[in-house]
Amino acid sequence: MRISKKTRQGLILLLVLLIAFSLFRVLRPGVSKAPDFPCGSTTETQKQIDVESGETGSEIGNALERAGVIKSSLAFFRAAVADPRAGRIAPGSHILQTHLCAKEALEQLLDSKRISNLLIVNEGAWNSEVKASLYRIGFTKNEVSQGFASTVKPKGFISLEGLLFPAQYSFDTSTSVSEILSMMSQRAIYEMKQAGLYSNSGKFTTAQLLTIASLVQAEGDTKDFSKISQVVRNRLTKGMPLQFDSTVHFIKGSRGSVFLSTESTYLNSPYNTYRHYGLPPGPINNPGSKAMIAAANPQAGPWLFFITVAPGDTRFTDSIDEFNGWKMLYKKNLKAGKFRSPK
Numbered sequence: 001m002r003i004s005k006k007t008r009q010g011l012i013l014l015l016v017l018l019i020a021f022s023l024f025r026v027l028r029p030g031v032s033k034a035p036d037f038p039c040g041s042t043t044e045t046q047k048q049i050d051v052e053s054g055e056t057g058s059e060i061g062n063a064l065e066r067a068g069v070i071k072s073s074l075a076f077f078r079a080a081v082a083d084p085r086a087g088r089i090a091p092g093s094h095i096l097q098t099h100l101c102a103k104e105a106l107e108q109l110l111d112s113k114r115i116s117n118l119l120i121v122n123e124g125a126w127n128s129e130v131k132a133s134l135y136r137i138g139f140t141k142n143e144v145s146q147g148f149a150s151t152v153k154p155k156g157f158i159s160l161e162g163l164l165f166p167a168q169y170s171f172d173t174s175t176s177v178s179e180i181l182s183m184m185s186q187r188a189i190y191e192m193k194q195a196g197l198y199s200n201s202g203k204f205t206t207a208q209l210l211t212i213a214s215l216v217q218a219e220g221d222t223k224d225f226s227k228i229s230q231v232v233r234n235r236l237t238k239g240m241p242l243q244f245d246s247t248v249h250f251i252k253g254s255r256g257s258v259f260l261s262t263e264s265t266y267l268n269s270p271y272n273t274y275r276h277y278g279l280p281p282g283p284i285n286n287p288g289s290k291a292m293i294a295a296a297n298p299q300a301g302p303w304l305f306f307i308t309v310a311p312g313d314t315r316f317t318d319s320i321d322e323f324n325g326w327k328m329l330y331k332k333n334l335k336a337g338k339f340r341s342p343k
Contacts, residue, residue: 034074039101046095048116051109052172053091057081060089064105068098075102085110092117092170115170119180123166123288124217128253130164130286139177147177154189156207162214162283163188188286195292207282213295214283218246220306224314225294231303231316232279240304242273250284310338 047067051060057080061073070076079102080086089109093116096108108114117137121130127148134144153160160181165188171180192198197209204212216228235242245260251269265274270281287295303316305323309330317323333339 034078034102035072036075037071037099037101039104041099041101042097042104043099045098047098049094049096049109050172051089051091051094055091057086060109064096067096069096069100070102070105076105079103079106090115090118090168090170091172093173112168112170117171117173119169119171121164121166121169121184121286123291124214124285125164125166126250126253126285127159127161127164134177134180143177147181150178151181151185154185156205157210158207158282160185162210162286164286165191166286166288191289192292195289196296197292200296208279209295210287210292211279211283213287213291214285215242215244215246215280216294217287217291218250218285219244220308220314221312222290224306224316225291226297226299227301227303227316228306229294229298230301231306233298234302234304234318236278238304239277241275241277242279244273247271247273247280247284309333 045068047069049060049063049067049069051063057077058073061070061076061080064070064076065073083106086106090112094109095114095116096105100108112118119130119133119137121133131144131148134147135141139147148160151160153163157163164181164184167184167187169180169184171183192206192210195213197206197213200206200209212229212232215232216225220228232242243265248260248264248267249255251267251271252264265272268275270276271284273280301316302318304318305320306314306316307323307326307330308314309326310333315326317326
């Protein structure tokens with residue numbers, strides 16, 4: 001009797017399934033009996049567990065078992081396989097309690113607060129603030145200074161300002177500052193490409209579009225990003241100075257105040273958009289992906305002015321008279337304390 005090709009394939013598949021099922025039955029008892037500490041029986045002793053990029057669940061489990069964090073690597077492997085979040089365990093130095101059950105160990109590995117060398121960069125952060133975070137992690141001022149000096153910048157960029165993409169980064173203890181900055185810069189380049197800053201066919205270079213993104217990030221809420229992007233273009237087209245308070249705050253390194261003194265607008269710096277026409281020479285912060293997208297995709301409109309008259313209430317107009325009216329309202333709300341941060 002002749003067996004068709006399709007039938008042969010079906011028999012082979014059935015044989016594979018039977019073998020896999022047999023192996024599962026043989027291995028399953030060992031897995032189900034994997035030694036594990038009772039959940040809730042942890043001690044106050046803590047151990048540092050270094051997780052390197054690309055490590056497997058079994059490798060992490062072995063390190064946990066050797067340190068006395070868990071009773072057996074097999075129990076951890078079983079817990080990790082059953083939980084899809086295990087793939088998000090970040091590289092770095094994790095501080096874990098000992099005598100944990102496998103599930104508790106996994107939870108502590110996923111807790112970012114337990115990573116001793118975790119670097120968090122917020123959207124709109126200045127490089128000076130990134131440096132301060134690196135100091136807090138444990139890098140010396142000399143290491144940070146050398147790292148910034150030696151990190152290669154993409155063509156067309158004058159500094160790393162704007163290129164340290166805002167995100168959460170973790171790394172093992174052997175990573176240098178330069179390697180960390182390169183990682184962040186590569187992420188920024190990827191995000192810029194995704195946002196269209198490299199493929200934009202307008203009159204702006206990629207570096208200029210990133211500068212616009214940084215202005216957008218600093219000047220408004222997400223919902224207004226695309227309008228602010230258009231205001232930048234409209235003012236540049238008409239030969240008007242941008243007069244953005246955010247550029248002066250960047251020069252001064254001042255945060256936490258919406259008020260800008262008249263004296264501050266006379267600061268002698270190429271980044272001062274009150275004194276100098278055109279875009280600043282580079283980004284004034286590290287913008288996020290939404291600000292990048294808005295920089296490449298402005299919302300069409302005639303607006304030349306915008307002002308936040310109250311938290312969450314930003315208004316746009318092409319009329320100087322309407323803008324001045326809103327400015328009076330802003331000053332009234334400022335005096336009334338509407339811009340104070342909640343305690």
